[in-house]
Amino acid sequence: MKLAKLNGKAEIFYSIQGEGKNIGKPSIFVRTSLCNLHCRWCDTDYTWNWEGTPFSHDYDSLPGYKKYSKSEYIEELNISEITSILKEIPCKNLVLTGGEPLLQQTELSELMAALRKVDSGYWFETETNGTITPHEEFDRLINQYNVSPKLANSNNPQKIREKEDVYRFFSSNEKAVFKFVIATSKDLEEVKRLISDHNIDTQKVYLMPEGTTQEKLNAKQQWLIEECKALGTNYTDRLHIHIYGNKRGV
Numbered sequence: 001m002k003l004a005k006l007n008g009k010a011e012i013f014y015s016i017q018g019e020g021k022n023i024g025k026p027s028i029f030v031r032t033s034l035c036n037l038h039c040r041w042c043d044t045d046y047t048w049n050w051e052g053t054p055f056s057h058d059y060d061s062l063p064g065y066k067k068y069s070k071s072e073y074i075e076e077l078n079i080s081e082i083t084s085i086l087k088e089i090p091c092k093n094l095v096l097t098g099g100e101p102l103l104q105q106t107e108l109s110e111l112m113a114a115l116r117k118v119d120s121g122y123w124f125e126t127e128t129n130g131t132i133t134p135h136e137e138f139d140r141l142i143n144q145y146n147v148s149p150k151l152a153n154s155n156n157p158q159k160i161r162e163k164e165d166v167y168r169f170f171s172s173n174e175k176a177v178f179k180f181v182i183a184t185s186k187d188l189e190e191v192k193r194l195i196s197d198h199n200i201d202t203q204k205v206y207l208m209p210e211g212t213t214q215e216k217l218n219a220k221q222q223w224l225i226e227e228c229k230a231l232g233t234n235y236t237d238r239l240h241i242h243i244y245g246n247k248r249g250v
């Protein structure tokens, strides 16, 4: 399986779930490499922003910023190598993230099945951008989908980021919750439209302020909480940013 590489090693870390329904839950994060979208503000662009790609990213214009070498930022590990790393960590809650984990759902299904053989008590949740339909096997093994569809501000064309059939799968799936990142009132209008067009139950929706600093998150908190109250959605913070700041591997 292709995992993101951090400091020369596969990006697997033990932290707390910082966002959404399970906020605060101690969890192991497994970060897969590769993504089918190319969000201009992506904070994990070392999973796709390769040298030679035609996609542009906000960081591209930063002085000294270089796109990533694909071979240097992917760590290929097989299932037994990953399970032996995970077995050493005293936690049975796994968050599969990326990149876009569902690009490697066959391998992730094998991983989940192998771990359940070690301990039937493993809990698996996956972050996903909501553009790829899970296979039957993946759906059987996963406990929770954290679906985080991307908005117009991501710079991905609408037909790539908004797939009617995939929305239908997740909006009718008991295990799915939705998480939308909100920076502006325009984002909120778009989310209202998505909720209505795709029949999403507002009780399964989490609105999260955009921001990679405490100050930025706090500045939007009151406004966004009032909007959540009016819409009947949930509010979620980004707890790991408050605790650790904007760092990788936490």
Ligand SMILES: Nc1nc2[nH]cc(C(=O)O)c2c(=O)[nH]1
Residues within 6 Å of the ligand: 015, 016, 017, 018, 019, 029, 097, 098, 127, 240, 250
């Ligand atoms: N603590 C922590 N919680 C998270 N929830 C979703 C994350 C992600 O990057 O997908 C994430 C992350 O990177 N760290």
Ligand code: SF4
Residues within 6 Å of the ligand: 035, 036, 037, 038, 039, 041, 042, 043, 044, 045, 047, 098, 099, 100, 129, 150
């Ligand atoms: S979908 Fe997620 S990982 Fe992929 S480019 Fe967008 S923010 Fe980054």
Ligand SMILES: [Mg+2]
Residues within 6 Å of the ligand: 043
């Ligand atoms: Mg993150």
